[in-house]
Amino acid sequence: MVEEALERTLPTETALPGPLHRAMRYSLFAGGKRLRPILVMASTEAVGGDPHAVLSTACAVELIHTYSLIHDDLPSMDDSATRRGRPTCHVAFGEALAVLAGDALHALAFELLARNAQTAGETRALQVVEDVAAGIGTQGMVGGQVLDLLGEGRESLARLGRWPPSPREGVYMIHRWKTAALIRACVRAGAILAGAQPLQLRALTVYGEHLGLAFQIIDDVLDEAGESAALGKDARADAARFKLTFAAAFGIDESRSIAGIETEQAIAAIDGWGPPAASLVDLARVLLVRES
Amino acid sequence: MVEEALERTLPTETALPGPLHRAMRYSLFAGGKRLRPILVMASTEAVGGDPHAVLSTACAVELIHTYSLIHDDLPSMDDSATRRGRPTCHVAFGEALAVLAGDALHALAFELLARNAQTAGETRALQVVEDVAAGIGTQGMVGGQVLDLLGEGRESLARLGRWPPSPREGVYMIHRWKTAALIRACVRAGAILAGAQPLQLRALTVYGEHLGLAFQIIDDVLDEAGESAALGKDARADAARFKLTFAAAFGIDESRSIAGIETEQAIAAIDGWGPPAASLVDLARVLLVRES
Numbered sequence: 272m273v274e275e276a277l278e279r280t281l282p283t284e285t286a287l288p289g290p291l292h293r294a295m296r297y298s299l300f301a302g303g304k305r306l307r308p309i310l311v312m313a314s315t316e317a318v319g320g321d322p323h324a325v326l327s328t329a330c331a332v333e334l335i336h337t338y339s340l341i342h343d344d345l346p347s348m349d350d351s352a353t354r355r356g357r358p359t360c361h362v363a364f365g366e367a368l369a370v371l372a373g374d375a376l377h378a379l380a381f382e383l384l385a386r387n388a389q390t391a392g393e394t395r396a397l398q399v400v401e402d403v404a405a406g407i408g409t410q411g412m413v414g415g416q417v418l419d420l421l422g423e424g425r426e427s428l429a430r431l432g433r434w435p436p437s438p439r440e441g442v443y444m445i446h447r448w449k450t451a452a453l454i455r456a457c458v459r460a461g462a463i464l465a466g467a468q469p470l471q472l473r474a475l476t477v478y479g480e481h482l483g484l485a486f487q488i489i490d491d492v493l494d495e496a497g498e499s500a501a502l503g504k505d506a507r508a509d510a511a512r513f514k515l516t517f518a519a520a521f522g523i524d525e526s527r528s529i530a531g532i533e534t535e536q537a538i539a540a541i542d543g544w545g546p547p548a549a550s551l552v553d554l555a556r557v558l559l560v561r562e563s
Numbered sequence: 564m565v566e567e568a569l570e571r572t573l574p575t576e577t578a579l580p581g582p583l584h585r586a587m588r589y590s591l592f593a594g595g596k597r598l599r600p601i602l603v604m605a606s607t608e609a610v611g612g613d614p615h616a617v618l619s620t621a622c623a624v625e626l627i628h629t630y631s632l633i634h635d636d637l638p639s640m641d642d643s644a645t646r647r648g649r650p651t652c653h654v655a656f657g658e659a660l661a662v663l664a665g666d667a668l669h670a671l672a673f674e675l676l677a678r679n680a681q682t683a684g685e686t687r688a689l690q691v692v693e694d695v696a697a698g699i700g701t702q703g704m705v706g707g708q709v710l711d712l713l714g715e716g717r718e719s720l721a722r723l724g725r726w727p728p729s730p731r732e733g734v735y736m737i738h739r740w741k742t743a744a745l746i747r748a749c750v751r752a753g754a755i756l757a758g759a760q761p762l763q764l765r766a767l768t769v770y771g772e773h774l775g776l777a778f779q780i781i782d783d784v785l786d787e788a789g790e791s792a793a794l795g796k797d798a799r800a801d802a803a804r805f806k807l808t809f810a811a812a813f814g815i816d817e818s819r820s821i822a823g824i825e826t827e828q829a830i831a832a833i834d835g836w837g838p839p840a841a842s843l844v845d846l847a848r849v850l851l852v853r854e855s
Binding site: 282286287288289290291292293295342345347348364365366367368370371373374375377378379381382384385386388393394396397398400401404405407408409410411413414416417418420421427428431432434 | 574578579580581582583584585587634637639640656657658659660662663665666667669670671673674676677678680685686688689690692693696697699700701702703705706708709710712713719720723724726
């Protein structure tokens with residue numbers, strides 16, 4: 272459902288400017304897990320809403336996620352040449368188009384979020400615009416990427432300020448901002464659009480926060496211990512860049528154990544919600560034991 | 564009024580992540596003309612609205628404009644070292660932070676657009692979110708930047724498609740998308756938020772389109788004929804990069820004459836609106852004869 276909606280939403284490669292649309296589509300249709308759209312829809316379901324009615328928001332968060340991957344992969348950032356088994360966007364299309372493809376996906380996402388008013392109503396759609404924008408801002412996704420770079424201890428950034436106080440404290444903050452903030456915003460968006468009660472929204476916020484952290488911890492573990500072929504990107508890339516990861520700060524075993532605890536806390540937040548929340552519970556369990 | 568509101572809106576340099584906030588503020592408070600916020604407010608005034616009530620949208624469009632300048636200046640794009648008499652963002656803070664400062668300003672802009680619902684109502688605020696997002700997307704600002712790069716005839720992009728059909732046709736399209744689309748969206752935003760009638764909105768859309776084109780044509784002329792000191796950036800930078808500009812396609816004299824005609828068409832669109840629209844009329848005249 273999400274794939275089809277994304278296909279309908281993205282401008283065609285024949286429309287001007289073709290190279291831009293090609294770069295956007297190249298990165299968007301590269302076989303992503305679509306975790307964030309699924310979270311939006313599962314969260315809607317959990318509070319008794321209709322997942323079809325939140326489809327444009329589900330697409331929007333995937334556009335945002337894709338934009339962030341394109342920019343993170345740039346030579347000046349993580350300098351990644353491979354993603355999902357293929358050359359990264361800037362390798363395939365050049366840096367200029369990669370920056371702009373990210374920017375265009377970012378803008379298109381907000382167009383879609385606004386359009387969700389048609390099915391979810393204006394009040395809720397606006398609340399989601401504000402919530403998502405905050406989740407990907409300076410104390411969310413983008414801020415987390417900055418902390419991530421600062422955590423590498425790059426010389427070029429060192430003069431701008433010393434951070435973090437300690438690796439263990441630092442890595443929690445990086446992951447909460449860089450990954451969990453958007454995942455939490457996805458879960459909240461689904462709930463808000465379906466008219467969740469305040470207590471439900473609070474519980475799902477807790478779920479999203481813990482799930483997002485668990486998800487990124489497992490990502491760190493897979494990067495450290497996984498196989499490049501299964502990951503579709505270079506394994507041990509984090510270690511090569513001296514990135515501040517859970518694997519580096521806590522070791523693999525303790526990281527897995529922390530991820531397990533975070534997963535249980537996510538599930539506990541929606542304990543007793545029964546069948547409507549089954550997808551969210553299953554998702555949390557599956558993500559913990561994934562291998563890529 | 565806009566300066567103060569921007570100051571209140573931007574996160575402080577002491578808040579984490581400090582380097583990101585510093586980079587955002589560095590580029591935002593670099594002495595810009597604030598043309599786009601002024602257009603939002605003047606347009607509101609033109610249809611009888613209260614400019615104070617659209618202040619957060621006025622700030623939002625300046626954040627968007629600033630983000631686009633930061634990204635356009637990057638080495639992979641226009642590779643500009645100076646802007647407004649100072650080192651560009653990536654020169655001062657490094658490329659990674661420049662990309663992310665742009666991304667953060669982009670996200671913060673949509674947070675502000677959503678917040679404008681408090682004074683302008685939800686229906687109108689949402690319409691502006693959608694309108695602005697479209698204006699800065701693949702057939703607006705970002706698409707225009709892509710056409711701009713394609714127009715340079717870069718080897719690295721040549722394999723992706725040949726464009727434009729002719730320089731004169733090409734440069735109109737670049738400027739309409741790259742510059743006029745956002746300027747038009749600013750004028751429309753002010754009108755929409757103040758509850759403009761459909762005929763008023765249509766007239767202001769025409770005004771914005773012509774004004775935006777005139778503005779960029781004069782920019783081209785100043786780049787070709789102006790002094791670096793007055794411009795605060797390197798004069799003749801466009802020619803050095805073989806950019807498709809009005810100066811290159813039509814020559815300076817014909818470009819000035821086209822800009823004059825576009826300005827008159829902008830003013831004609833709001834002919835007879837009287838004192839409320841005086842700011843818009845004056846702005847169009849002043850921008851035509853500016854020297855930087």
